[in-house]
Amino acid sequence: MSFYTIDSLTFSYNRNTSLLENISFEIDNNQHIGLTGDNGCGKTTLIKLMLGILKPQKGAILIEGQNVKDMPLSHIGRKIGYVFQNPEKQLFCPTVWEQMSFSFKYGNEGNRHIMEDRINHYLDLFELKKYKNDSPMKLSWGEKQRLALASVLSRNVKFLIMDEPTIGLDMLRKKQLQKCLQALKDEGKGYMIVSHEPDFLERYVDKLLILTSKGVEVR
């Protein structure tokens, strides 16, 4: 059984025009997918539908055979990690450490020992340890992006969705992100990356989905 099944998905924000029409594809849980397309073609909307944030007008989205519309967001969040396009939207805790430990405290991600090890590992990796008692709001855009990534990567999720994760990252941090992607591949975890960088996608994905007005083209 596929991890994600998107079956005849149709969605529109208004009655006159539909943004996504009759889209179908499948993703296995250890697959590495790239999603690309023109600006405004509905990439972020598709991701929001896949996460259950938006509800489709027609069709169904299944995660391990279960319909997304029947699952609470917190259950989806425990299976799938999501890095928002705008990192500020997912940073809501008063300090960097609390942001990193939030899922462990409220989402039952694991015991305290595992939590501290994992958080310290990712804070080190993304060079954020010196800010651990600072407010995430005080960080620069690139640092916020790294913190958003680190907080999602530190969690034990089955699949990751990253919406343009390379925006705001310098060359060094892009390489660190690439290392993390490689580590995810080695752990046998799947991910989906939305990006406009063909070189980046070419190197780190097995399948490329190109979203057009006619539907999804698979390469």
Place this chain on the structure above:
Amino acid sequence: MMNLDPRTRIIIVFIVSSAAIILKEVKSLMLLLAFTLVICILSSVPLKKATMRLRKLWYVFIVLAIIQSIFTQGGDALLTLGSIRLLTTKGLEAGISIILRMSIIIYSALIIIIASPLDMVYGLAAMKMPQEIGFMVLLAIKFLPLIRDEFIDSITAVQLAGADLKKIPLGKKISLYTYILTPSVTKALRRARYISLSMECRGFRAYPTRTYYCKLKLKKFDYTIMAATIASIIAIILISW
């Protein structure tokens, strides 16, 4: 449908909502609500859509009405529990009045809400209100949906981080909502600072006086509507007397 001048809208809303507070009788409040709905229809307020969107607010009003009904005593008893008078005719009247009063205020506010925010600034400026206050009103109107969106985004982020809001104990839930509210307010304040900076960069308050692209002019129709509003309110007050 009629295209009212923003000043006419402000005056109608001021008169109608003041009357809603002054009037006490259920009959006169019902007449005032009927008059407000007519004005709403004439001003192209999408009444059905607005009523549906405000449905959660109606539940609050109903709860308020029930509380008001129970705690207002006097008149004949309608419902008793032993020797306790649970509902009286006066209480029922008070409950209905509060629903009618709130409905009048909400529907009359829609007359302003459907107008373009910039038109309202022009209207306030034409009523000799300082332009700074006019723009503050405009920004406040624009900020309400932004703060709501920020809050919804934070709630989504919290849930996607694995927190089940329904199962979290009350103590933890309160601290969680503090987590969510703080960044929403911080982000809103920061955005307000950027907007003020951007306005100043475009010359806002650079000169003591300013010109306006649109010149508002009250038409005969506006005067007619204002006169009709005043006449109707006086008639309703006289009927209830």
